Amino acid sequence: MKEIYNQILKLTNEELDAMDMSAFKINDNVPVQWFYGLSGREHYRLLAHISSMFEYETLCDVGTYQGSSAVALGASSYNRVKSFDLLAQPEIEYIKKDNIEFILDDVRHHNDVLKASPIIMFDVDHDGTFEDLFYKHLLDIKYKGIMIVDDINLNAAMWRFWASIKQTKTEITRIGHWSGTGIVLFD
Ligand SMILES: C[S@@+](CC[C@H](N)C(=O)[O-])C[C@H]1O[C@@H](n2cnc3c(N)ncnc32)[C@H](O)[C@@H]1O
DSSP states (O other), X not given: OHHHHHHHHTOOHHHHHTSOXXXXXXXXXXXXXGXXXXXXXXXXXXXXXXXXXXXXXXXXXXXXXXXXXXXXXXXXXXXXXXXXXXXXXXXXXXXXXXXXXXXXXXXXXOHHHXXXXXXXXXXXXXXXXXXXXXXXXXXXXXXXXXXXXXXXXSSHHHHHHHHHOOSEEEEOGGGSOTTOEEEEEEO
């Protein structure tokens, strides 16, 4: 996974911004309009590119909301995406992609999915509570892979959470989300 981690660090805005995101359009509202934003402003191009770096893997999305991160992670139909949320979201009704599964449950009940996933996209409530619990859970199950964390610069709770991570990590906001994108290598 270190090789993939290093490849992600080398991605440029130019290559991400050259991606044609129109192929993802489902209707005028799905994915939400910010899905199409340029890299460094929005992170969906980054996620779609990361999807293309894998084949025949199941990628994990924690925090579904309106399904945009799941759609981006599912860009390569060679991969499956399992997207977890605790609350039902009406927008995901429109997302009928064979390779994306939405699951209403605590992801910590799905250790088989977590342990098999080379990429975990993590984007929940940003108050630091579940962030701490989930990080501890990944350590407890000895997760090996890459976690992408959204919104690491959003607020003090997220700064503290990001600072608490002991593994190899890099801030990649320049190619991710304006509110802060981090990448963590669990090896
Ligand atoms: C910022 S939104 C996610 C946005 C989504 N990743 C995207 O890019 O479109 C946060 C979501 O996390 C969900 N959430 C909060 N706590 C959670 C938890 N413990 N497990 C899974 N989802 C959670 C919320 O219900 C909300 O839908």
